[in-house]
Amino acid sequence: MTEQAAMTIAHISKTYKNGRGVRDVSLSVNKGEIFGLFGPNGSGKTTLLKIMTGLCTADEGAIHIFGHSISEQFEGAMAKVGCVIETADAYEYMSGYANLKLASRFYNDLPSGRIEEVLELVGLKAYGHEKVSGYSLGMKQRLALAAALISNPKLIILDEPTNGLDIEGIISVRNVILHLAEHQGMTFIISSHMMSEMELICTRIGILFGGQLIGQGEIGELLEGGQTMEQYYLSAIQPFKEGAAHV
CATH class of the missing domain: 3.40.50.300 (P-loop containing nucleotide triphosphate hydrolases)
Structure with missing residues (x-):
């Protein structure tokens, strides 16, 4: 490595x-x-x-x-490492802050104020003490991101x-x-x-x-010659689609 x-x-x-x-x-x-x-x-x-x-x-x-x-x-x-895999799970009957407080118990020596810091970072500080049941899908995604970030x-x-x-x-x-x-x-x-x-x-x-x-590869390198991401993707998968069609 x-x-x-x-x-x-x-x-x-x-x-x-x-x-x-x-x-x-x-x-x-x-x-x-x-x-x-x-x-x-x-x-x-x-x-x-x-x-x-x-x-x-x-x-x-x-x-x-x-x-x-x-x-x-x-x-x-x-x-x-912090991660969010598949779904942005949270306890809906608890507030966003309480969910993060629960998540913080898995880590030692987190600085005081870290929960407020990550709530502000993801744009949820004003809604931190509201129940997650009232959150939109986007807010739940940002809360999950906050949980992934809590340990810095x-x-x-x-x-x-x-x-x-x-x-x-x-x-x-x-x-x-x-x-x-x-x-x-x-x-x-x-x-x-x-x-x-x-x-x-x-x-x-x-x-x-x-x-x-x-x-x-790097985005700039893959899109040389003015092709779009969509064009690069279609050209990359075409040989594999043709191979699968002949199996």
Whole structure:
């Protein structure tokens, strides 16, 4: 693992009974970058993120986070990681503040005022003492992001963070991510199937299709020659679609 890498993924494979999963995925995410994991629904994005965070175990391969092995040094690997995988869960009968207070019990020595700090960071300070049952979907997504940020992690892993949000919610989440990456040097790994959003927010992307990593690189390099993100994606997946059609 290089000194610049926040995470290295080496030859990760995971196959479920239905045949889906990921196959021989390798990539590296550098410190301070916003890495987008892009692909259609069912391409293996959530599976790979679950393996990154120890929510499921790979059949083969290895992952290191800041030099620590997920399989052999799990606590060390996850010590500086915050994540939101699949759904933005919260106790609806409690306030946003109370939910974060509960989440904070998992961490030692958090500074006083940290809950108010993250609520302000995600734009929920004015609603912190309202019950989550009254929150919009976008507010719940931002509360989940606040919970992921509460320990002041160095790496944030987000699964479809703007899924189901309206334009205002998408812009709000996007601005929080960009601010943290630029001003606090946080590293982000974000999965999405929204090409336009990935192009706006990410410094580098990887494309998953059929469980395989079929392309990766910096946004500027991938879009050389004036092609759009959509055009690059369609050209990248075409050989794999043609191969599947001949099986």
